[in-house]
Amino acid sequence: MRLNRMRLALSLAALATMAGTAAPAASAATTTAALPAAPATSTTGCGASNVWLKVWGSTGEHCYTGSGTLAVSLPAVHEAQILGRHQACLSSLGRELCGTGPDVVFISPVINVTRITMLAV
Numbered sequence: 001m002r003l004n005r006m007r008l009a010l011s012l013a014a015l016a017t018m019a020g021t022a023a024p025a026a027s028a029a030t031t032t033a034a035l036p037a038a039p040a041t042s043t044t045g046c047g048a049s050n051v052w053l054k055v056w057g058s059t060g061e062h063c064y065t066g067s068g069t070l071a072v073s074l075p076a077v078h079e080a081q082i083l084g085r086h087q088a089c090l091s092s093l094g095r096e097l098c099g100t101g102p103d104v105v106f107i108s109p110v111i112n113v114t115r116i117t118m119l120a121v
Contacts, residue, residue: 041070041118052101052118053088054081057110064088067119074113080105091115 044051046063053064058076082088082101089098092111099105100121 040068041066041116043070052083052086053116054083055090055113055116056080057113064116064118069115069117072113072116076110077113078107078110080107085121087119087121089115089117091117 041064044063044065046054046061048063048065050065051063052066055062055064055074055077056079057074059074062072062074064070077090080088080090080097080099081104082099084101087098087100089096090107090111090113091097092113095111097105097107097111
């Protein structure tokens, strides 16, 4: 049984070496780009069941899901709601507000949010 594992490992190593030498450099970049990305924060419909964060500002209600960081442009944000067991940080120039949900955060004075970071806790 152990010998079969060793043969399989050697065969896989040989295939990987052959694939690496036979493939052009552009193909390697394409393969890397095709790999799945790490989870990221993204916008979602406010009625969606996977909403983690709701933010209210001068442009209305905005909703987000996922884990990671997202650059945004949300002027005059005055309230945020963190749903479930998540942590959210709202960042603006020179100021960052973080909270762990479930929670509602009232922001005074209002901030112009430029980045949202969310994590499951």
